[in-house]
Amino acid sequence: MQYLLLIYSNEAQIAALDQATTAALMNEYREFTQGIIKGGQFKAGDRLKPTSTATTVRVRNGKTVTTDGPFAETREQLGGYYLIEAKDLDEATAIAARIPGAKVGSIEVRPIWFPASP
Amino acid sequence: MDPAPFEAVFRQEAGRVLATLIRLLGDFELAEEARQEAFATALEQWPAAGVPSNPRAWLINVGRNRMIDRIRRQALFRSKILHLERADADTRAADPAPGDENEDAFGDDRLRLIFTCCHPALGIESQVALTLRTVCGLSTEAVARAFLVGEEAMSQRLVRAQRKIREAGIPYETPEPPMLDERIDGVLAVIYLVFTEGYAATSGTDLIRTELCSEAIRLGRLLDALLPNRPQVRGLLALMLLHDSRRQARISPAGDIVLLEEQDRTLWDQMQIREGLAMVEEALRAPGPVSPYAVQAAIAALHAQAPHRAATDWRQIVGLYEVLLRLQPTPVVELNHAVAVSMVDGPARALDLVDSLAARGSFDDYYLLAGVRANLLQRLGRTQEAAQEYRAALARAKLEPERRLFARRLVELGTD
Numbered sequence: 015m016q017y018l019l020l021i022y023s024n025e026a027q028i029a030a031l032d033q034a035t036t037a038a039l040m041n042e043y044r045e046f047t048q049g050i051i052k053g054g055q056f057k058a059g060d061r062l063k064p065t066s067t068a069t070t071v072r073v074r075n076g077k078t079v080t081t082d083g084p085f086a087e088t089r090e091q092l093g094g095y096y097l098i099e100a101k102d103l104d105e106a107t108a109i110a111a112r113i114p115g116a117k118v119g120s121i122e123v124r125p126i127w128f129p130a131s132p
Numbered sequence: 133m134d135p136a137p138f139e140a141v142f143r144q145e146a147g148r149v150l151a152t153l154i155r156l157l158g159d160f161e162l163a164e165e166a167r168q169e170a171f172a173t174a175l176e177q178w179p180a181a182g183v184p185s186n187p188r189a190w191l192i193n194v195g196r197n198r199m200i201d202r203i204r205r206q207a208l209f210r211s212k213i214l215h216l217e218r219a220d221a222d223t224r225a226a227d228p229a230p231g232d233e234n235e236d237a238f239g240d241d242r243l244r245l246i247f248t249c250c251h252p253a254l255g256i257e258s259q260v261a262l263t264l265r266t267v268c269g270l271s272t273e274a275v276a277r278a279f280l281v282g283e284e285a286m287s288q289r290l291v292r293a294q295r296k297i298r299e300a301g302i303p304y305e306t307p308e309p310p311m312l313d314e315r316i317d318g319v320l321a322v323i324y325l326v327f328t329e330g331y332a333a334t335s336g337t338d339l340i341r342t343e344l345c346s347e348a349i350r351l352g353r354l355l356d357a358l359l360p361n362r363p364q365v366r367g368l369l370a371l372m373l374l375h376d377s378r379r380q381a382r383i384s385p386a387g388d389i390v391l392l393e394e395q396d397r398t399l400w401d402q403m404q405i406r407e408g409l410a411m412v413e414e415a416l417r418a419p420g421p422v423s424p425y426a427v428q429a430a431i432a433a434l435h436a437q438a439p440h441r442a443a444t445d446w447r448q449i450v451g452l453y454e455v456l457l458r459l460q461p462t463p464v465v466e467l468n469h470a471v472a473v474s475m476v477d478g479p480a481r482a483l484d485l486v487d488s489l490a491a492r493g494s495f496d497d498y499y500l501l502a503g504v505r506a507n508l509l510q511r512l513g514r515t516q517e518a519a520q521e522y523r524a525a526l527a528r529a530k531l532e533p534e535r536r537l538f539a540r541r542l543v544e545l546g547t548d
Contacts, residue, residue, distance in 0.1 A: 102303035
């Protein structure tokens with residue numbers, strides 16, 4: 015199965031980290047990514063720019079409405095993701111637990127919706 | 133057709149049949165349907181043909197074949213058919229009648245089923261409902277009744293849970309050692325929840341729901357048989373056996389609560405006590421950190437061993453509650469500790485503890501605290517305050533026998 019691992023964390027807290035800590039964190043992420051590439055579970059993964067750069071689009075009555083945000087009102091914001099291949103939910107959660115962000119934020123594990131095979 | 137004569141067979145085999153069908157069919161919901169069809173077919177055929185010599189194998193075969201037929205007919209997903217054909221070939225090659233010669237495989241299937249039903253990715257209420265429905269084989273209606281929800285709502289909860297198992301890829305597997313202990317604790321939490329709701333219902337007309345206590349003990353025994361020599365499993369089983377041994381003495385013929393100190397101890401089930409005591413010993417002697425269930429069981433054991441009320445070793449009980457408080461610092465444990473302290477150091481000292489607990493405001497079931505406070509105040513001769521607390525407890529308690537107990541105490545105080 016494929017799972018999307020959504021990494022939520024407090025972006026204000028991440029932004030406030032000093033340079034050395036940030037570098038160490040990036041290093042942990044690199045090591046983790048290399049690990050799941052070697053393990054054959056990695057499909058895709060990226061870090062997102064902060065929510066201050068986000069734009070929300072809605073189509074209502076045929077009209078496209080574009081707004082600023084969403085704003086960082088909740089405690090944690092989506093900051094990145096991995097798309098992985100895993101045997102089952104237990105393997106997916108075990109991989110999610112190895113994401114460096116799991117120690118400070120939280121990881122949402124969502125199975126990918128595949129259409130039924132022909 | 134009167135299903136009564138076959139109900140015992142169905143109840144006994146329900147969990148095993150479903151567990152094996154899940155392995156054969158590779159799908160939880162499909163297996164559940166297969167089991168229902170197998171039971172329905174049995175009801176049609178057994179009255180005339182008699183119960184087959186191996187009813188379990190019969191039910192599994194019929195259930196599997198019905199589902200294979202149906203899937204072929206409906207030409208459902210190609211991958212599913214491939215899976216079934218493989219399973220079909222496997223079982224035919226390995227064992228033409230999957231019967232009792234393969235007890236180990238059945239045991240493994242049931243353990244997998246328990247871990248799937250008690251998976252932490254499901255909400256605790258769903259875990260409990262699924263376990264009772266699929267492992268214990270209770271009807272949806274019985275599970276709904278046990279938790280005082282409508283049958284429709286319970287049925288939806290079960291469907292949602294089964295769907296999540298499939299959609300989220302919750303494995304049908306016994307966890308590997310690094311995860312195993314943690315996951316066993318999750319299973320024990322589910323069993324304990326079933327037991328406590330049966331031992332002292334939170335609402336309704338009856339203090340004890342015997343069927344839930346019995347199911348919890350049955351699950352405990354099953355887990356203990358499938359995962360032998362686990363002190364935490366033994367500890368919980370001992371705890372349940374010892375608490376349940378007092379069942380007959382805990383309610384009067386009129387359905388009123390009889391508190392521990394007033395119970396007729398000759399009504400306690402001595403066989404169950406002996407079995408429980410032996411298990412407590414084992415659980416406490418096992419190496420490694422002691423399980424909170426074993427400590428609770430040790431407290432229950434001290435009560436069970438006292439031939440009469442005055443012989444209760446309260447000093448040791450206080451000590452055990454202090455151990456338990458370190459392992460499990462919850463408000464309910466604190467409250468029970470205070471009650472034990474009142475028996476050693478008197479009600480004044482205990483009231484201090486209860487008041488400090490109340491001041492922290494962390495108590496959800498306030499009526500429990502009010503009930504204990506009222507009792508302590510009564511013993512201190514502070515009648516007016518005691519009456520006030522009994523009234524507060526009465527206003528909040530949802531269980532009828534508990535309300536009657538508080539009302540009785542109010543009458544005894546004679547404050548009105």
